[in-house]
Amino acid sequence: MAPVVRISDIGQHVGQTVTLHGWIYNRTDKGRLQFIQVRDGSGTIQAVAFKKNMPEAAFDEARRVTQESSVVATGSVREDPRSPTGYELDLSDFAIVQLAQDYPITPKEHGVGFLMEHRHLWLRSARQHAIIRIRATIIRSIRNWLDDHGFTLVDTPILTPSAAEGTTTLFETDYFGTPAYLTQSGQLYNEANIMAFGKVYCFGPTFRAEKSKTRRHLTEFWMVEPEMAFATLEDYMDVAQDMVSTIVQTVLEKHQADLKTVERDTTWLEKVVAPFPRLSYDDAVALLQQNGFPDFPWGEDFGAPHETTISNQYDRPVFVYHYPTHFKAFYMEPVEGRPEVCRSADLLAPEGYGEIIGGGQRMTSLELLEQRIQEHKLPREAYEWYLDLRKYGSVPHSGFGLGIERTVAWVCGLEHVRETIPYPRMLEKIYP
């Protein structure tokens, strides 16, 4: 019996006879010669069936096998420049585990609506496979970076009694007779946790019932939220730029083949090295007024075209800081002497990918926080525990949230975030 190996390790078995467990990606029938692309989740290899080199029954199976049938293929490994992957398997035996009938996704073109309906099968395609592998590396890279820099993973709840940032964009559910909500952010809990651990992060799914229908929104998305005690806005930007550049460089190092599969121009990614440029909101408004938006008023939030114009001035991600207080969350620390702006900062990715991080320095003063909760018409009783944090050892602290899907879309150079998560949840879309 030949040993069972994975295709990613095939280079270590040149000249040996091995067995692969996999699925049929595509097949070319040349009569007495069959070219069979076999994938096994770790990679793809071309298996070649010559009529003379194998038992007649096995050759007949190779002849009738269909796209996405599951198979057991045995043969000798050979380096061959004519193969797309550099290696070939000269088949000596071949068996079908299950013969697939009428696999819906063909090697030809399909519309995005059809592919989304078949997302559970679409994940088998080379491009989707590459994207999800890069996503996995980005997540691992984030967690490694944080774990190596003194952050403790402290999980925050998904079912919550109230809104973190207020408002109507929450998914409501019934919690034994009282309303509960799916989390929009772990941040408020993070603020409690840093007073216990100093530096923490939470990492998990986040839910927003926004009726938004764009290439950068999902109703369920994953976010990593680091938070640090005794840290300023500037400290947060230092941490975020180091983490983001590490993520990008790690993907470049480990996923050249996958980046090629998604046709990413990696010259952009090679430039993503800290430090990142920092631009105040004031200067960003001036920049917009000089670059196609002469009437843009100070005090308004940026839309997608504005973010694109700003980020297009730079070859790496750019921080925009000190946004106007009135359109940011209630907990943002005001800038000393200029309360109309706050110690917040967003990170805009280049090439028009827009905001991938939002964060800032949190308010320290109990009195001001109570006032803001009132101004934002938030239910005070839901925030009693949060206000406790300003009574028992309050310190300057800062943190941020990085959106995984937007980051993956940017790193992979994708048009839409829907391809960056295995099963995207979007407006009115929850199948499969």
Place this chain on the structure above:
RNA sequence: UCCGCGGUAGCUCAGUCGGUAGAGCGGUCGGCUGUUAACCGAUUGGUCGCAGGUUCGAGUCCUGCCCGCGGAGCCA
């Protein structure tokens, strides 16, 4: 939620002025010892999104609804 575009074969689409429902791919059968989304020949395949209306006659015109795509606002 608003604006725009669309829904015809399993998939991607064409269908002119209202007059017999089309192509390519896929599937099936046959051929081929170097294919890369193979190629060649044959063949198969329809609730024209749904409901109603106008008409001798509707894929085509009208009304309503459903669904999809793109964009906006909001955000990560």
